[in-house]
Amino acid sequence: MTSLVDPRSTDPGSAEFSGLRPGEILTRSFRVTAKDDASLGEAMLTAHARVAGKPVASAEVPLTIVKPVEITGPASPDLVAGRPTAVAVKVTSNLADTSTTKVQAVVASGWTGNQPDLITLNPGETKTVKIPITPAKDAFGNATVTLAAKGEFPTVSSTLPAVVSKPVTMVGEADLSTHEFALNPDRNNDYPSVFPNDVTFTAGKSDPATNWSYVQPGPADAWAGSKQHTFRLTFNLGHAPSSDLTFTAWLYDTHDALPPALTIGLNGATVRNVQTAPGAGRGHRGADGIKPSTLNVTLPVATLKSGDNTLTVTTTSGSWMVYDAFGIRQLP
Numbered sequence: 001m002t003s004l005v006d007p008r009s010t011d012p013g014s015a016e017f018s019g020l021r022p023g024e025i026l027t028r029s030f031r032v033t034a035k036d037d038a039s040l041g042e043a044m045l046t047a048h049a050r051v052a053g054k055p056v057a058s059a060e061v062p063l064t065i066v067k068p069v070e071i072t073g074p075a076s077p078d079l080v081a082g083r084p085t086a087v088a089v090k091v092t093s094n095l096a097d098t099s100t101t102k103v104q105a106v107v108a109s110g111w112t113g114n115q116p117d118l119i120t121l122n123p124g125e126t127k128t129v130k131i132p133i134t135p136a137k138d139a140f141g142n143a144t145v146t147l148a149a150k151g152e153f154p155t156v157s158s159t160l161p162a163v164v165s166k167p168v169t170m171v172g173e174a175d176l177s178t179h180e181f182a183l184n185p186d187r188n189n190d191y192p193s194v195f196p197n198d199v200t201f202t203a204g205k206s207d208p209a210t211n212w213s214y215v216q217p218g219p220a221d222a223w224a225g226s227k228q229h230t231f232r233l234t235f236n237l238g239h240a241p242s243s244d245l246t247f248t249a250w251l252y253d254t255h256d257a258l259p260p261a262l263t264i265g266l267n268g269a270t271v272r273n274v275q276t277a278p279g280a281g282r283g284h285r286g287a288d289g290i291k292p293s294t295l296n297v298t299l300p301v302a303t304l305k306s307g308d309n310t311l312t313v314t315t316t317s318g319s320w321m322v323y324d325a326f327g328i329r330q331l332p
């Protein structure tokens with residue numbers, strides 16, 4: 001008979017080998033469950049063999065104790081007060097059986113962060129879930145978000161430092177979807193006919209569903225005339241701000257080999273030239289496998305004024321980018 005010592009349980013608890021002939025080797029498998037409070041990492045189990053109830057041999061079996069599931073989120077979620085931002089959370093099962101897990105964000109009072117769907121994971125499988133997290137309307141600065149995975153196992157959690165900004169003007173939701181914009185999800189070839197003069201948009205007045213194209217082409221895109229394209233965003237400030245603001249584009253995806261270089265202008269002056277991050281090159285087709293990124297451009301306080309301000313985004317080289325959301329905000 002062979003048994004294992006220390007874990008919460010083994011299945012079976014022991015195994016009998018009867019009729020074992022001289023020199024014969026038999027193998028039995030045990031399923032081992034660690035205690036809920038077991039330390040993670042290397043562990044040693046001892047297998048004992050007894051004959052007629054008397055111990056005759058033992059062997060040490062090295063094991064590694066892991067969490068039932070692993071959850072990882074962004075290093076520091078970038079959130080906007082009073083607005084939902086989709087936080088992508090990866091969940092990997094270390095369990096031996098198919099399991100059902102609820103992944104949720106545990107957030108402060110006044111915040112919301114629910115993930116309504118249960119996910120089913122096969123052993124070793126990784127899935128990414130999008131959890132919309134909405135900070136309280138008056139939140140600003142550093143905050144903490146805890147991600148938790150619950151199921152028929154001890155709850156696994158991961159605490160992340162988050163940063164909450166104050167929205168000034170927001171268009172669309174950072175929900176890892178292009179659904180709120182014109183031509184979504186894959187009508188990029190219609191861009192030249194629908195937007196022959198590119199995009200001109202007034203925050204609070206224009207409708208993103210018809211006035212803002214989900215895709216902004218670049219000079220490398222023959223389907224859009226192989227030329228630079230400028231998107232214009234006019235936003236109103238009730239009074240001149242007392243600190244810098246930031247233009248943020250939550251990009252659903254960009255071209256993988258030729259992500260566009262941009263010139264950002266404000267009220268007629270160039271604010272910054274910036275290179276977007278390479279994406280997965282799929283977002284203009286609405287396909288899975290996108291690689292989102294966030295573009296932040298500081299708008300110096302001296303360049304802003306009370307009343308209407310006009311920001312321009314020009315693709316000066318490279319190919320396209322696809323918008324998830326964009327806006328003007330104050331970073332802490």
Ligand SMILES: [Ca+2]
Nearest residue numbers: 173175177324
């Ligand atoms: Ca969106």
